Amino acid sequence: MGKDILRLDSVVKVLGEKVVLYDISLDVRQGEILGVIGSSGSGKTTLLRTMIGFLVPEKGHVLVRSNVLSGLQHQMYASVFEHGPLVKQVFGFASQHPSIYLNLTVEENIEYFASLYGLSQDSWKKTADLLLKLMDLSHARKSVAKEMSGGMQRRLDIACAMIHKPRILILDEPTADLDPFLRRNIWDMIHRIAEQGTTIIVSSHSLSDIETICDRVAILHKGRLLSIDSPQNIKKQFITSEKISVQTYPGAYTKLVSGFSDDAIIDMHQEGQELVITTIDVESTIQHLIDVIRASNEKLTSIRVLSGTLDEAFLQLTEARQ
Amino acid sequence: MNHILRLSAIIRKNMRNILRSKSSSAAILLGPLLIILIVGVVFNSSGDPVIGIVSSDSSAPYEQSLADSFIILEYTSSDACSQDVRRGVINGCVVFLPGRASLIVDPTQSAVYYPLLEKITSRLDAQTGLIREGLSEEVLSALSTARVNLYSDASVSKNISASLTSLQRDLAVLRDSSGSVFTSISLVSPQRFLSLVDSVVDAQNEYRSLAFSLHSAFDELASSQGDNSSREVANEFLSSLQRVDNGSIDDLRSIAVSLERTAQSVSEIEFRQQELYTQANILGASLSSTRVLVDALQSSLEETQSVLFVNISVSELSDPLLTVVEPVSVPDDISTLFPSFLVLLIMFTSLLLASQLVISERSSRAYFRNFITPTPDWLFVLSMYATTLLVVLIQVILLSVVSSFFISFSLSEHLFTTSILLFSIITFFSFLGVLMGYLFNTRESVLLSAITVSAILLLVSDVVLPIHSLPGLIEFFVQANPFVLSNQLLIGALVFQFSLSELIAYLFVLWLYAIMLFALIMIVQRVARVQYFESRKTALRVSSFLQEGEVPEGRELLVFGKSINSKKSLISLLESISDDAYEQFADHSRNVFADWIRDVYKDDQLSRALRNKSRKGAISTLKQQL
Numbered sequence: 001m002g003k004d005i006l007r008l009d010s011v012v013k014v015l016g017e018k019v020v021l022y023d024i025s026l027d028v029r030q031g032e033i034l035g036v037i038g039s040s041g042s043g044k045t046t047l048l049r050t051m052i053g054f055l056v057p058e059k060g061h062v063l064v065r066s067n068v069l070s071g072l073q074h075q076m077y078a079s080v081f082e083h084g085p086l087v088k089q090v091f092g093f094a095s096q097h098p099s100i101y102l103n104l105t106v107e108e109n110i111e112y113f114a115s116l117y118g119l120s121q122d123s124w125k126k127t128a129d130l131l132l133k134l135m136d137l138s139h140a141r142k143s144v145a146k147e148m149s150g151g152m153q154r155r156l157d158i159a160c161a162m163i164h165k166p167r168i169l170i171l172d173e174p175t176a177d178l179d180p181f182l183r184r185n186i187w188d189m190i191h192r193i194a195e196q197g198t199t200i201i202v203s204s205h206s207l208s209d210i211e212t213i214c215d216r217v218a219i220l221h222k223g224r225l226l227s228i229d230s231p232q233n234i235k236k237q238f239i240t241s242e243k244i245s246v247q248t249y250p251g252a253y254t255k256l257v258s259g260f261s262d263d264a265i266i267d268m269h270q271e272g273q274e275l276v277i278t279t280i281d282v283e284s285t286i287q288h289l290i291d292v293i294r295a296s297n298e299k300l301t302s303i304r305v306l307s308g309t310l311d312e313a314f315l316q317l318t319e320a321r322q
Numbered sequence: 323m324n325h326i327l328r329l330s331a332i333i334r335k336n337m338r339n340i341l342r343s344k345s346s347s348a349a350i351l352l353g354p355l356l357i358i359l360i361v362g363v364v365f366n367s368s369g370d371p372v373i374g375i376v377s378s379d380s381s382a383p384y385e386q387s388l389a390d391s392f393i394i395l396e397y398t399s400s401d402a403c404s405q406d407v408r409r410g411v412i413n414g415c416v417v418f419l420p421g422r423a424s425l426i427v428d429p430t431q432s433a434v435y436y437p438l439l440e441k442i443t444s445r446l447d448a449q450t451g452l453i454r455e456g457l458s459e460e461v462l463s464a465l466s467t468a469r470v471n472l473y474s475d476a477s478v479s480k481n482i483s484a485s486l487t488s489l490q491r492d493l494a495v496l497r498d499s500s501g502s503v504f505t506s507i508s509l510v511s512p513q514r515f516l517s518l519v520d521s522v523v524d525a526q527n528e529y530r531s532l533a534f535s536l537h538s539a540f541d542e543l544a545s546s547q548g549d550n551s552s553r554e555v556a557n558e559f560l561s562s563l564q565r566v567d568n569g570s571i572d573d574l575r576s577i578a579v580s581l582e583r584t585a586q587s588v589s590e591i592e593f594r595q596q597e598l599y600t601q602a603n604i605l606g607a608s609l610s611s612t613r614v615l616v617d618a619l620q621s622s623l624e625e626t627q628s629v630l631f632v633n634i635s636v637s638e639l640s641d642p643l644l645t646v647v648e649p650v651s652v653p654d655d656i657s658t659l660f661p662s663f664l665v666l667l668i669m670f671t672s673l674l675l676a677s678q679l680v681i682s683e684r685s686s687r688a689y690f691r692n693f694i695t696p697t698p699d700w701l702f703v704l705s706m707y708a709t710t711l712l713v714v715l716i717q718v719i720l721l722s723v724v725s726s727f728f729i730s731f732s733l734s735e736h737l738f739t740t741s742i743l744l745f746s747i748i749t750f751f752s753f754l755g756v757l758m759g760y761l762f763n764t765r766e767s768v769l770l771s772a773i774t775v776s777a778i779l780l781l782v783s784d785v786v787l788p789i790h791s792l793p794g795l796i797e798f799f800v801q802a803n804p805f806v807l808s809n810q811l812l813i814g815a816l817v818f819q820f821s822l823s824e825l826i827a828y829l830f831v832l833w834l835y836a837i838m839l840f841a842l843i844m845i846v847q848r849v850a851r852v853q854y855f856e857s858r859k860t861a862l863r864v865s866s867f868l869q870e871g872e873v874p875e876g877r878e879l880l881v882f883g884k885s886i887n888s889k890k891s892l893i894s895l896l897e898s899i900s901d902d903a904y905e906q907f908a909d910h911s912r913n914v915f916a917d918w919i920r921d922v923y924k925d926d927q928l929s930r931a932l933r934n935k936s937r938k939g940a941i942s943t944l945k946q947q948l
Contacts, residue, residue: 054694076880082921085696099691101335103342108335115331116695118324144342160691 005030005068005199006051006168007077011060013043013050020046021057022223028168028201030065033194035210035231036203037314038220044203045096047220048170051201052091053080064090068167089117092166092198096173098157102146106137106156109145110163117164124163131159134192136185151182155189162193169193171202175209187213211310221318231310238316239308241266244277244285248298260292276306328697332705333712336679340713353671353717355724371413373442374403381418387449388416391441400426416442472626483616490609493602516582519575660725661812662785665747667721668714669779669805672751673758673772676710680759681768684850693851703756703843710752711745718744739815739822746832747808753839754804760846779805807832879918881907886918889944896941904937915940 004027013021020043028034028051038044049055051062063077069086080087093099100109107128114124132138135155145153154174162169171190175183187209194200194213204210210217211231218228227234248256253275257268264281279285282305293300340346372393375385388394395412397403403415404426415426423446427439537557683689683706692702722733733740755772762768782799783806792800800806807828814820814828822829879886886892892915896904907914913933920929931943 052694054690076878076885078921088694088696091694093691093694095690097687099688101339101686101688103339104335108338112331112335113691113695115328116692116697118328118696 003030003065004028005065006201007061007063008051009061009063011047011050011057011062013046013055013057015046020223021050024060024223024225026218026225026228028199029216030199031194031197032215033190033200033202033213034228035214035217036201036220037205037207037210037217037310038203039318040205041222042220043223044220045172048093048172048201048203051080052093052170053084053087054093056081064168089164090167092161092164092169094154094158094161094169094171094174096176098145098153100145100153100157100160103144105142105144106132106148106159107141109156109160113160114163119164127163127165128159131162135159135189149182151178151185154178154182154186158186158189158193162198166198168199168201171200173203173205175204175206183209207310207314217310219314219317226317234317235308235310235313238313240316241278241280242282242308243306244279244282244289245271245302245304245306246275246277246289246293246300247273247302248275248293249301250298252296252298256292256296256298259296260289262288325698325701328701329705329708332697332702333709336705336709337712339682340679340709353667355720371441372411374406374412374415376400376403376415376417378418378420381423383453384416384418384423384446384449387445388442391445400424414439414442416446472623475623480620483613483620486609486613486616490606490613493606493609496602519577661816662809664718664721664744665805665808665812666780667717668744668747668808669751670776671714671717672710672748673755673776674769675713676706676752676755677758677768677772678765679706679709680756681762681765684759684763685765699847699851700844703840703847706756706759707749707752710755711748714748714752715744718748733816736815736819739820739825740812742822743811743815743825743829746829746836747811750804750808750832750836750839753836753843757839757843757846760843760850763850779803784809802831804832804835879914879922881914889919889923889948892918893941893944893948896937896944899937901937904940908932908935908937908940910934 006028008024008026011021011024012019024047036044036047046055050057053062062080064080064087066076066078068090069078069083078087101112104112110128110131111121111124114128119127129138132141135158137152137155137159140148140152143152145156148156158169158171158174161171174190175186178186183206190200190202191213202210202214214231216229217231217234219226219234227237229237251273253270256275260268262279262285264279264285265277266280267276267278269276277285277289286303286305289303290300370391370393372395373388374395374397375381375388376397376399377385385394395406397406397415400415400417403412403417406412407415407426407428410428414428417424417426425439425442683692683702718733733744754775758772758775759768762771782803784800785805811825811828811832814825879892881895884895886895896915908916916929916932919925919932928943928947931947932940935943
């Protein structure tokens with residue numbers, strides 16, 4: 001990962017009478033995919049909108065590295081609030097609900113937003129071709145947005161957000177309300193965009209998706225940043241137990257459990273045809289388990305380690321905070 | 323250039339949005355046609371209104387005259403007729419009573435009320451006029467007869483007057499004559515005559531003694547001279563004197579007696595004359611006053627006669643003041659109303675379209691994305707206005723084309739002036755619509771507010787209120803109503819063919835309104851945006867570091883591998899580097915230090931002071947500032 005491209009210093013944001021963001025400080029590294037996770041109302045959207053300078057914090061600073069802005073090389077960082085037009089060229093933003101005109105076609109939407117970024121026709125047409133290919137929308141250029149599926153609208157929205165080739169792409173819940181197939185589609189596309197060097201900040205409820213695609217994850221809870229690290233480190237840090245799923249034949253689990261004693265085991269229970277063991281030391285527990293099975297008349301048919309997920313880490317973290 | 327491209331892109335997008343909505347495009351294209359259709363139907367309608375009639379004995383001629391213009395339904399009672407007016411079965415009712423007619427109309431039906439009232443009264447007036455003419459003819463004929471009679475009466479009175487004058491003159495002569503007679507008589511009064519007679523007797527006696535003396539003297543003389551002739555003369559004289567003496571005295575005495583009698587008679591006459599004189603005076607005074615009266619009668623008769631001799635026609639007598647309406651330059655009703663229709667169309671379309679465009683944009687999913695693009699807010703406002711302008715112009719052109727075919731009214735006659743005025747009027751109402759769109763947050767409230775504002779502007783206008791009869795201040799406000807201004811501008815240009823310079827005052831006020839509206843829109847837009855996306859609290863930009871003197875992390879100035887985070891550290895740096903090194907960052911074309919001060923500290927004054935300064939000069943300036 002490169003240097004930081006965006007920094008938030010002690011950002012406090014108040015909406016109405018409610019403090020939505022408490023003293024948030026974080027940095028976004030060039031070229032990374034940063035996931036922002038949190039429950040509903042945790043302040044994810046407010047954080048993302050503050051990052052692009054759309055919302056002005058009551059306290060703190062949002063700074064973008066100057067080398068991505070033309071004409072401000074003598075400074076290391078520039079405030080997103082003080083260089084509006086320049087900063088706006090740096091960010092691309094796709095919000096939770098597609099920000100597109102439903103009565104316009106795919107091409108017309110792209111043309112319109114390209115014009116708002118001051119792009120010439122030659123310039124945006126080339127970018128649009130690439131984007132539509134990337135978003136798998138080439139065949140739908142002339143389709144009116146309102147006649148397209150939710151997934152296509154979402155992809156069009158992202159295409160509109162990228163028409164000016166932003167250095168930082170912010171995606172707010174890009175897979176919300178989409179079916180699993182479309183979600184997979186969107187995440188693949190995000191991955192492809194990241195491969196082209198664009199820094200991506202993405203928020204989502206789908207922690208499993210975030211876990212697989214993001215380089216780092218920021219966990220927000222009630223407006224506070226609880227953690228920001230790689231998914232692995234977060235899991236390592238916050239998940240204290242793992243699960244082992246075992247299936248034997250003929251499956252006399254009661255007998256098996258009665259002869260099984262391990263200090264590392266927290267819980268054992270039967271789920272259908274499987275025995276699920278929760279342990280704090282997977283390796284020793286598996287070794288011990290195999291020994292017990294060999295000593296019994298049971299025949300091992302399958303054994304799986306159910307590794308801790310980000311969901312669990314998130315729950316652990318937020319519950320601990322509660 | 324970029325802004326123009328952006329503006330055209332937003333307008334294209336707006337137009338596509340409008341035209342892809344079937345109802346919107348139908349409204350744009352069919353709206354003006356519908357207006358013309360309605361106007362055409364209203365003004366060319368041949369259907370007669372239905373009225374009820376409650377007859378009386380003398381109403382037959384009136385009913386006949388109404389039958390030409392109305393469909394008549396006969397009613398037996400005014401209550402039944404009135405009830406049907408209330409129910410809307412008939413448009414109005416005329417109840418004929420002896421000597422009067424009552425009109426029963428429904429004032430709540432304002433569209434029918436005044437035309438119907440006007441039509442009925444004009445028909446009845448026409449019939450009344452015919453009857454009045456007949457009566458006038460009779461009056462004139464009677465007057466003519468009176469005039470002839472007066473002529474003869476005037477002659478008689480003239481004769482009387484002349485006779486009286488003559489009689490008065492005679493009386494005066496008589497009075498004068500009798501006066502002189504009595505004066506003369508008074509001069510020869512009997513007493514005086516008698517004293518005269520006595521004087522004569524005395525004188526006679528003296529003469530007599532003198533004669534005797536003279537006779538004696540002549541005797542003596544004759545005796546002395548012996549001349550008898552002297553004696554004879556003296557005797558002759560004496561005897562003649564004797565004769566005269568005897569005769570005259572007697573005569574005088576008889577005259578005196580006669581005179582005495584005459585004097586008595588004269589005295590009697592004088593008494594009578596005095597009476598007569600008094601009577602004559604009384605008569606003279608009576609004659610004078612009679613004559614004055616006769617003269618007055620005479621002049622009155624002559625005056626009446628002269629009046630009667632003036633030629634009065636029947637129409638003059640029945641309609642002494644003939645009122646003729648002469649329109650200033652208007653050939654027909656529809657042309658007069660066309661500018662008002664045009665302003666109405668512009669007002670409603672501009673207000674509704676602009677407000678709906680704004681609220682559609684604000685409630686569209688893409689609203690957010692518009693704000694995160696580097697397009698200034700005013701460009702969006704301008705694009706809403708420009709889109710509205712375009713659509714309304716299309717409507718006006720359509721209306722103009724259609725109206726030139728159907729009602730022979732074209733806008734192309736004074737194209738330049740009309741274009742300027744239309745542009746100004748559309749501009750104002752579009753800005754007003756845009757403001758409505760930003761002021762309210764839902765489609766319903768925006769629509770309601772746009773309609774309400776239009777209705778208020780329409781109601782407080784000369785289309786509804788008689789402006790010139792309003793109290794001064796209210797009249798001023800009504801006159802300042804943009805709808806009224808627009809109406810006057812278009813009527814001035816289209817109906818009265820005023821030039822642009824003659825309308826410049828109204829135009830100036832309208833543009834003043836438009837500019838004020840634009841400023842208001844920019845304020846409201848900013849507030850609406852903050853309210854919509856953020857909070858009711860105005861966002862404050864945090865700049866506490868400026869007071870503290872140190873810039874936050876990340877805002878440092880990087881020079882020669884050093885990080886400068888305050889003005890103090892900048893002074894230290896400048897003191898530590900050479901002039902040549904300084905000039906690498908600060909020369910005539912650029913000054914990195916001044917730029918940093920301007921961008922981070924927002925201190926333009928210090929930034930300007932640092933420009934074109936040598937290293938030492940910059941150090942000195944910074945120290946002074948600190």
